[in-house]
Amino acid sequence: MGVATFFNPTRQTRVxxxxxxxxxxxxxxxxxxxxxxxxxxxxxxxxxxxGEFWAIVSAxxxxxxxxxxxxxxxxxxxxxxxxxxxxxWSLVRYSFPGKKLIDALVDLPFALPTAVAGIALTALxxxxxxxxxxxxxLGIKVAFxxxxxxxxxxxxxxxxxxRTVQPILEDLETELEEAAASxxxxxxxTFTKVLLPILLPALLTGxxxxxxxxxxxxxxxxxxxxxxxxxxxxxxxxxxxxLEQYDYxxxxxxxxxxxxxxxxxxxxxxxxxxxxxxxxxxNR
Numbered sequence: 001m002g003v004a005t006f007f008n009p010t011r012q013t014r015v016x017x018x019x020x021x022x023x024x025x026x027x028x029x030x031x032x033x034x035x036x037x038x039x040x041x042x043x044x045x046x047x048x049x050x051g052e053f054w055a056i057v058s059a060x061x062x063x064x065x066x067x068x069x070x071x072x073x074x075x076x077x078x079x080x081x082x083x084x085x086x087x088x089w090s091l092v093r094y095s096f097p098g099k100k101l102i103d104a105l106v107d108l109p110f111a112l113p114t115a116v117a118g119i120a121l122t123a124l125x126x127x128x129x130x131x132x133x134x135x136x137x138l139g140i141k142v143a144f145x146x147x148x149x150x151x152x153x154x155x156x157x158x159x160x161x162x163r164t165v166q167p168i169l170e171d172l173e174t175e176l177e178e179a180a181a182s183x184x185x186x187x188x189x190t191f192t193k194v195l196l197p198i199l200l201p202a203l204l205t206g207x208x209x210x211x212x213x214x215x216x217x218x219x220x221x222x223x224x225x226x227x228x229x230x231x232x233x234x235x236x237x238x239x240x241x242x243l244e245q246y247d248y249x250x251x252x253x254x255x256x257x258x259x260x261x262x263x264x265x266x267x268x269x270x271x272x273x274x275x276x277x278x279x280x281x282x283n284r
Contacts, residue, residue: 038259040252041252041255041256041259042256044248044249044252045249045252045253045256047249048249048253053253056249056250056253056254057253057254057256057257060230061229061230061233061238062235062238062254064229064230064231064233065233065234065235065237065238066235066257066261068146068149068232068233068234068235069215069234069235069236069258070215070261070265072146072149072150072153072214073153073211073214073215074211075150076150076153076154076157076210076211076214077157077207077208077210077211077214078207079150079154080154080157080158080160080161080206080207080210081161081203081206081207081210083158084158084160084161084162084165084206084210085161085165085199085203087106087158087162088161088162088165088166088169089169091103091106091162091166092166092169092170093169106158106159106162106163107159107163108159109155109156109157109158109159110159113219114156114217114218114219114220115219115220115223117152117155117156117219117220118152118219118220118221118222118223118224119223121143121148121151121152121155121220121223121224122143122148122223122224125142125143125148125151125224126143126144127141127143129143142224143224143226144224144225144226144228144232145226145231145232146225146231146232148224148225148226148232149221149224149225149232149234151224152217152220152221152224152225153214153217153221155220156213156214156217156220157209157210157211157213157214158210160206160209160210160213161203161206161207161209161210162206163206164202164203164205164206164209165199165202165203165206167202168198168199168202169199172195172198172199176194176195177190177194177195180193180194201273204269204272204273205273207269208266208269208270208273211265211266211269212262212266215258215262216236216258216262217234217236218234218236218237218240221234221236221237222234222237225237235254235258238254239251239254239255239258242254
Protein backbone atom coordinates (compact mmCIF):
# COMPACT_ATOMS: atom_id res chain seq x y z
CA MET A 1 0.00 0.00 0.00
CA GLY A 2 2.75 2.44 0.97
CA VAL A 3 4.83 1.63 -2.10
CA ALA A 4 1.83 1.96 -4.40
CA THR A 5 0.98 5.30 -2.90
CA PHE A 6 4.57 6.51 -3.20
CA PHE A 7 4.74 5.59 -6.88
CA ASN A 8 1.21 6.73 -7.70
CA PRO A 9 1.47 8.31 -11.19
CA THR A 10 -1.47 10.59 -10.52
CA ARG A 11 0.29 12.20 -7.60
CA GLN A 12 1.00 15.87 -8.35
CA THR A 13 4.66 16.83 -8.16
CA ARG A 14 6.29 20.23 -8.24
CA VAL A 15 9.75 21.28 -9.32
CA UNK A 16 10.16 23.45 -6.19
CA UNK A 17 8.84 21.60 -3.13
CA UNK A 18 7.61 23.28 0.00
CA UNK A 19 4.83 25.66 -1.03
CA UNK A 20 4.47 27.06 2.48
CA UNK A 21 8.16 27.83 2.81
CA UNK A 22 8.37 29.39 -0.67
CA UNK A 23 5.27 31.50 -0.07
CA UNK A 24 6.52 32.63 3.34
CA UNK A 25 9.89 33.63 1.92
CA UNK A 26 8.16 35.50 -0.92
CA UNK A 27 5.92 37.45 1.46
CA UNK A 28 8.82 38.34 3.77
CA UNK A 29 10.98 39.45 0.85
CA UNK A 30 8.12 41.48 -0.66
CA UNK A 31 7.41 43.10 2.70
CA UNK A 32 11.02 44.12 3.28
CA UNK A 33 11.55 45.49 -0.22
CA UNK A 34 8.15 47.01 -1.06
CA UNK A 35 5.46 46.99 1.61
CA UNK A 36 7.41 48.28 4.62
CA UNK A 37 9.03 51.22 2.75
CA UNK A 38 5.67 52.19 1.25
CA UNK A 39 3.91 51.92 4.61
CA UNK A 40 6.56 54.23 6.08
CA UNK A 41 5.36 56.93 3.68
CA UNK A 42 1.81 56.60 4.98
CA UNK A 43 2.91 56.46 8.63
CA UNK A 44 5.13 59.54 8.37
CA UNK A 45 2.47 61.50 6.50
CA UNK A 46 -0.13 60.54 9.14
CA UNK A 47 1.66 62.80 11.63
CA UNK A 48 0.31 65.78 9.67
CA UNK A 49 -3.17 67.14 10.15
CA UNK A 50 -5.42 67.31 7.10
CA GLY A 51 -4.97 71.06 6.83
CA GLU A 52 -1.18 70.79 6.98
CA PHE A 53 -1.18 67.96 4.47
CA TRP A 54 -3.38 69.86 2.02
CA ALA A 55 -1.31 73.02 2.37
CA ILE A 56 1.83 71.09 1.40
CA VAL A 57 0.49 69.07 -1.51
CA SER A 58 -1.60 71.90 -3.01
CA ALA A 59 1.07 74.58 -2.95
CA UNK A 60 1.28 76.25 -6.40
CA UNK A 61 4.90 75.22 -6.90
CA UNK A 62 4.12 71.60 -6.02
CA UNK A 63 1.03 71.50 -8.25
CA UNK A 64 3.13 72.78 -11.15
CA UNK A 65 5.51 69.86 -10.66
CA UNK A 66 2.57 67.41 -10.70
CA UNK A 67 1.41 68.76 -14.03
CA UNK A 68 4.87 68.50 -15.55
CA UNK A 69 5.79 65.09 -14.14
CA UNK A 70 2.53 63.30 -14.89
CA UNK A 71 1.77 65.16 -18.10
CA UNK A 72 5.24 64.65 -19.58
CA UNK A 73 5.28 61.02 -18.44
CA UNK A 74 1.97 60.27 -20.13
CA UNK A 75 3.00 62.02 -23.32
CA UNK A 76 6.40 60.31 -23.36
CA UNK A 77 4.79 56.89 -22.83
CA UNK A 78 2.34 57.57 -25.66
CA UNK A 79 5.18 58.61 -27.99
CA UNK A 80 7.13 55.50 -27.03
CA UNK A 81 4.08 53.32 -27.66
CA UNK A 82 3.89 54.55 -31.26
CA UNK A 83 7.54 54.74 -32.21
CA UNK A 84 8.53 51.78 -30.02
CA UNK A 85 6.06 49.64 -31.96
CA UNK A 86 7.52 50.90 -35.25
CA UNK A 87 11.06 50.17 -34.06
CA UNK A 88 10.14 46.68 -32.85
CA TRP A 89 8.38 45.99 -36.16
CA SER A 90 11.47 47.06 -38.12
CA LEU A 91 13.78 44.90 -36.02
CA VAL A 92 11.58 41.82 -36.38
CA ARG A 93 10.28 42.04 -39.93
CA TYR A 94 13.18 43.58 -41.89
CA SER A 95 16.85 42.90 -42.48
CA PHE A 96 19.14 45.87 -43.03
CA PRO A 97 22.77 46.85 -42.41
CA GLY A 98 23.44 47.67 -38.77
CA LYS A 99 20.39 45.82 -37.48
CA LYS A 100 22.35 44.08 -34.71
CA LEU A 101 23.85 47.39 -33.63
CA ILE A 102 20.46 49.12 -33.44
CA ASP A 103 19.01 46.16 -31.57
CA ALA A 104 21.81 46.47 -29.01
CA LEU A 105 21.42 50.26 -28.75
CA VAL A 106 17.77 49.83 -27.75
CA ASP A 107 18.96 48.53 -24.38
CA LEU A 108 21.38 51.43 -23.87
CA PRO A 109 19.02 53.39 -21.55
CA PHE A 110 18.89 50.30 -19.31
CA ALA A 111 22.67 50.13 -18.89
CA LEU A 112 23.56 53.82 -19.05
CA PRO A 113 23.66 55.63 -15.68
CA THR A 114 20.87 58.16 -15.57
CA ALA A 115 23.22 61.03 -14.71
CA VAL A 116 25.34 60.23 -17.76
CA ALA A 117 22.22 60.16 -19.93
CA GLY A 118 21.13 63.54 -18.56
CA ILE A 119 24.52 65.15 -19.20
CA ALA A 120 24.70 63.68 -22.72
CA LEU A 121 21.20 64.89 -23.62
CA THR A 122 21.93 68.33 -22.23
CA ALA A 123 25.13 68.57 -24.25
CA LEU A 124 23.26 67.57 -27.41
CA UNK A 125 20.19 69.77 -27.00
CA UNK A 126 21.74 72.87 -25.43
CA UNK A 127 21.85 76.01 -27.53
CA UNK A 128 25.45 75.30 -28.55
CA UNK A 129 25.00 71.52 -28.83
CA UNK A 130 24.95 69.48 -32.03
CA UNK A 131 21.17 69.23 -32.19
CA UNK A 132 20.32 72.36 -30.21
CA UNK A 133 22.34 74.58 -32.58
CA UNK A 134 20.29 73.28 -35.51
CA UNK A 135 16.99 73.90 -33.71
CA UNK A 136 17.92 77.36 -32.40
CA UNK A 137 17.44 79.15 -35.78
CA LEU A 138 13.94 77.65 -35.90
CA GLY A 139 13.12 79.16 -32.51
CA ILE A 140 12.97 75.73 -30.83
CA LYS A 141 14.62 75.49 -27.42
CA VAL A 142 14.84 72.05 -25.86
CA ALA A 143 17.33 72.15 -23.01
CA PHE A 144 16.16 73.78 -19.76
CA UNK A 145 12.50 73.68 -20.84
CA UNK A 146 9.60 71.23 -20.35
CA UNK A 147 10.39 69.96 -23.85
CA UNK A 148 13.77 68.83 -22.54
CA UNK A 149 12.03 66.88 -19.79
CA UNK A 150 9.91 65.16 -22.44
CA UNK A 151 12.98 64.26 -24.50
CA UNK A 152 14.69 62.70 -21.48
CA UNK A 153 11.59 60.68 -20.55
CA UNK A 154 11.20 59.40 -24.11
CA UNK A 155 14.85 58.34 -24.10
CA UNK A 156 14.64 56.30 -20.92
CA UNK A 157 11.23 54.74 -21.74
CA UNK A 158 11.56 53.45 -25.29
CA UNK A 159 13.24 50.09 -24.38
CA UNK A 160 10.23 49.06 -22.29
CA UNK A 161 7.88 49.20 -25.28
CA UNK A 162 10.31 47.63 -27.76
CA ARG A 163 11.27 44.71 -25.54
CA THR A 164 7.65 44.06 -24.55
CA VAL A 165 6.25 44.07 -28.08
CA GLN A 166 9.19 42.41 -29.84
CA PRO A 167 8.59 38.82 -28.57
CA ILE A 168 4.92 39.00 -29.61
CA LEU A 169 5.90 40.14 -33.10
CA GLU A 170 8.44 37.33 -33.36
CA ASP A 171 5.74 34.76 -32.55
CA LEU A 172 3.22 36.38 -34.89
CA GLU A 173 2.89 34.35 -38.07
CA THR A 174 2.97 36.20 -41.39
CA GLU A 175 0.22 33.88 -42.63
CA LEU A 176 -2.28 36.06 -40.76
CA GLU A 177 -1.36 39.06 -42.91
CA GLU A 178 -1.41 36.95 -46.08
CA ALA A 179 -4.85 35.57 -45.21
CA ALA A 180 -6.20 39.07 -44.57
CA ALA A 181 -4.75 40.30 -47.88
CA SER A 182 -6.27 37.35 -49.74
CA UNK A 183 -9.67 38.31 -48.32
CA UNK A 184 -9.36 41.82 -49.75
CA UNK A 185 -8.10 43.75 -46.72
CA UNK A 186 -5.73 46.62 -47.37
CA UNK A 187 -2.64 47.27 -45.24
CA UNK A 188 -4.40 49.60 -42.82
CA UNK A 189 -7.28 47.18 -42.31
CA THR A 190 -4.85 44.31 -41.78
CA PHE A 191 -3.01 46.26 -39.14
CA THR A 192 -6.02 47.65 -37.26
CA LYS A 193 -8.30 44.60 -37.50
CA VAL A 194 -5.86 41.69 -37.38
CA LEU A 195 -2.50 42.69 -35.91
CA LEU A 196 -3.32 45.49 -33.46
CA PRO A 197 -5.81 43.46 -31.35
CA ILE A 198 -3.10 40.82 -30.87
CA LEU A 199 -0.39 43.38 -30.06
CA LEU A 200 -2.54 45.63 -27.88
CA PRO A 201 -2.07 43.83 -24.50
CA ALA A 202 1.72 43.83 -24.92
CA LEU A 203 1.63 47.42 -26.15
CA LEU A 204 -0.35 48.52 -23.10
CA THR A 205 2.12 46.70 -20.86
CA GLY A 206 5.02 48.54 -22.47
CA UNK A 207 3.11 51.81 -22.13
CA UNK A 208 2.52 51.17 -18.41
CA UNK A 209 6.16 50.28 -17.79
CA UNK A 210 7.40 53.34 -19.68
CA UNK A 211 4.99 55.56 -17.77
CA UNK A 212 5.98 54.11 -14.40
CA UNK A 213 9.67 54.60 -15.16
CA UNK A 214 9.11 58.17 -16.38
CA UNK A 215 7.10 59.29 -13.33
CA UNK A 216 9.90 58.45 -10.93
CA UNK A 217 12.81 59.43 -13.15
CA UNK A 218 15.26 61.84 -11.58
CA UNK A 219 18.87 61.56 -12.72
CA UNK A 220 18.42 61.98 -16.46
CA UNK A 221 15.92 64.83 -16.07
CA UNK A 222 17.45 67.27 -13.60
CA UNK A 223 20.33 68.19 -15.91
CA UNK A 224 18.30 68.92 -19.03
CA UNK A 225 15.26 70.36 -17.21
CA UNK A 226 16.99 73.42 -15.79
CA UNK A 227 14.87 73.01 -12.64
CA UNK A 228 13.16 76.39 -13.00
CA UNK A 229 10.35 76.68 -10.40
CA UNK A 230 6.85 76.73 -11.94
CA UNK A 231 8.37 75.97 -15.37
CA UNK A 232 10.61 72.90 -15.59
CA UNK A 233 10.74 71.53 -12.06
CA UNK A 234 9.72 67.88 -11.58
CA UNK A 235 8.09 66.36 -8.52
CA UNK A 236 11.02 64.07 -7.55
CA UNK A 237 13.19 67.19 -7.34
CA UNK A 238 10.69 68.84 -4.97
CA UNK A 239 10.89 65.73 -2.76
CA UNK A 240 14.70 65.83 -2.79
CA UNK A 241 14.66 69.55 -1.99
CA UNK A 242 12.44 69.01 1.03
CA LEU A 243 14.66 66.17 2.22
CA GLU A 244 17.73 68.39 1.96
CA GLN A 245 15.88 70.95 4.07
CA TYR A 246 15.07 68.23 6.65
CA ASP A 247 11.36 68.61 5.89
CA TYR A 248 10.71 64.88 6.03
CA UNK A 249 6.96 65.11 6.57
CA UNK A 250 6.61 67.49 3.64
CA UNK A 251 8.66 65.16 1.43
CA UNK A 252 6.57 62.13 2.40
CA UNK A 253 3.33 64.07 1.83
CA UNK A 254 4.32 64.88 -1.76
CA UNK A 255 5.62 61.33 -2.21
CA UNK A 256 2.26 59.98 -1.01
CA UNK A 257 0.41 61.98 -3.68
CA UNK A 258 2.74 60.62 -6.35
CA UNK A 259 2.30 57.09 -5.00
CA UNK A 260 -1.50 57.27 -5.02
CA UNK A 261 -1.74 58.86 -8.48
CA UNK A 262 0.76 56.41 -9.95
CA UNK A 263 -1.06 53.44 -8.43
CA UNK A 264 -4.44 54.58 -9.75
CA UNK A 265 -3.12 55.22 -13.25
CA UNK A 266 -1.28 51.89 -13.39
CA UNK A 267 -4.39 50.14 -12.07
CA UNK A 268 -6.47 51.70 -14.83
CA UNK A 269 -3.92 50.67 -17.45
CA UNK A 270 -3.78 47.10 -16.10
CA UNK A 271 -7.59 46.85 -16.11
CA UNK A 272 -7.60 48.10 -19.70
CA UNK A 273 -4.96 45.54 -20.57
CA UNK A 274 -6.95 42.73 -18.95
CA UNK A 275 -10.10 43.84 -20.79
CA UNK A 276 -8.20 43.88 -24.09
CA UNK A 277 -6.71 40.43 -23.49
CA UNK A 278 -10.15 39.03 -22.59
CA UNK A 279 -11.74 40.68 -25.62
CA UNK A 280 -9.18 39.15 -27.97
CA UNK A 281 -9.32 35.77 -26.25
CA UNK A 282 -5.65 35.83 -25.19
CA ASN A 283 -6.17 35.84 -21.42
CA ARG A 284 -4.83 32.92 -19.47
